[in-house]
Amino acid sequence: MFQDDYSSITSDLDTHANQIYLSVFFAHNKLGAAFYDSSSAIIYFIPDVEETSRFDITQQILTDIQPSMVICSAKTSDEYYKALNDHLNIQTIDANNTKLQLVPQAYFHKDTVERTILTLKSLYPLTCDTDEKKRAFISAKMPFNIPNTLCAIGGLLPIIEERCPVLSYEFDFLAGNILALRPYDLNALMIVHPFTFRALEIFNPTIHPSIYKANTVNNLREVNSLFAFLKRCVSSIGSRKLRSWCLKPCRSAEILERRYDVIEFFLDTNQHELMRTLRDHLKPIVNIPTLLRKLFDQNTRITVWKQIIESIRATLRIRMALVPFRMKTYFFNDLCSKLTDDLPRLLNIIEISIDLQRSVRDNRIIFIDPTDPDLEQLRNDLIRLNEKLRQQAEFANNLLIQCGIDSNYALTQDNATLLIKGEKFHHDDLIWNDRQGQIWRCRTREIDVTIQEAEEKRKQLLAKELAIKRNLSLALRDGTELFVDATEFCSQLDCLLSFALIACEQNNYTRPELTATNQIEIIDGKHPLLSNSIIVPNSYTSDVHPNKANIHILTGFNCSG
Secondary structure: OOOOOOOOOOOOOOOOOOOOEEEEEEOOOOEEEEEEEEOEEEEEEEEEEOOOOOOOOHHHHHHHHHOOEEEEEOOOOHHHHHHHHHHHHHOOOOOOOOEEEEHHHHHHHHHHHHHHHHHHHOOOOOOOOOHHHHHHHHHHOOOOOOOHHHHHHHHHHHHHHOOOOOOOOOOOOOOOOOOOOEEOOHEEEOOOOOHHHHHHHHHHHHEEOOOOHOOOOOEEEEEOOOHHHHOOOOOOOHHHHHHHHHHHOOOOOHHHHHHHHHHHOOOOOOHHHHHHHHHHHHOOOOHHHHOOOOHHHHHHHHHHHHHHHHHHHHHHHHHHHHHHHHHOOOHHHHHHOOOHHHHHHHHHHOOOEOOOOHHHHHHHOEEEEOOOOOHHHHHHHHHHHHHHHHHHHHHHHHHHHHOOOOOOOEEEEOEEEEEEEEOOOOOOOOEEEEEEEOOEEEEHHHHHHHHHHHHHHHHHHHHHHHHHHHHHHHHHHHOHHHHHHHHHHHHHHHHHHHHHHHHHHOOOOOOOOOOOOOOOEEEEOOOOOOOHHHHHHHHOEOOOOOOOOOOOOOOOHHHHH
């Protein structure tokens, strides 16, 4: 089963400026929660759970997620509101820069939230054209029998719309700021205190020695830390996933065993070439879901499309390389199963809709349609008309010179239109229009005809390009979930290949054995600072309650605990 082990990134240990908005709803002794990650545009929901009298579940959620804003209903009980304030350590609430935001109770109504979710076009494929189909599609990802969680999502939606606006409303079904809904398991990850990261040197940022990076966001770097030792990732998404794994270690034995299977597979010397090949394929992969939100923005450059196309191509190469080994590990089989044949279909749609080579050469996005020969003819006609306008402008310029214009007048050319500053001149072949002040616009009758013809061609071209963009955006809308899964799988694979590479280089890797009884057996333990010849017998087996096993690691300088 695919595990999306999301983890927040604290500002003290990471320089990425991700905004995480958490919404909680407490009623009838049950707690529902949902949070939104602005970097991935995904809503993670926590199903309804029984809350304790001390609100331990709420504290665990706040500690685990580390949100930048907590959202709750304006009619929240005083007891629960006080518990939130106490945990967040908020003395006063600032309306301009708050960490606890109150939202009107009207947004938390279950029926209203259900209707709102059905209107989020970016969540559904084209086949879901009715409310019944949309409900069936979304129920497979999030059940509707969790009322408190639905209410929490309702309180989250207005904040997302306010704080994370869409970049383009031309295609609202693609430019939506919510790309997917995913469940979140609180028990899958381990909560680690920030001081523990420093003490164990999991993260140990130091100031960069370069004076050019002083007082910048990149002035800290990891050198002597566990994260720096493990960071062999070749992609940006892999580095972010590795950081999240270090920040919130996984404690699920099933997930850890799957990771160990992948590492053990690449320890075989016969698979070293495959490991190098996969690492080469991972280099160009970027976070596709974040790029989808700005594809059709008017300021989008061709480099965005180029990154998406190269990422999809690299993902397909990775899938083809792992298909012969899909039965070796569960991770390979899950990757090949989730990345279906829809991915090459989407790549083909993009490639037949955008001329990447010409777009890179001309530094502008050129949409194409192999089935419509009139599209290219319109572009050629526009090029011909632009050349004709240039020639007509030169003719008008020569005509003005023949009129005996004095050299004191300023003559410029703006979009095939001649501007002259000074007195108004009269000529039968020239048309003069008053512009502003002493600036006069001059053009010939032939220029008027050519400009009108060019405008008609341009309107036809824009209409055809708009149709291509709409069809392309509809196809990308159906592949949103697939892009999210592809990014997740590739980031995890990058991390696992880094672990396997380190294990091969160190040549002393031993696969850990996990037990489900929460027992720790220490045999002949010793203090790390004592010499090897002196052994302090410390044979001890801890056997505590299986559901309440707490492990405390005491450490200090030189790892002397």
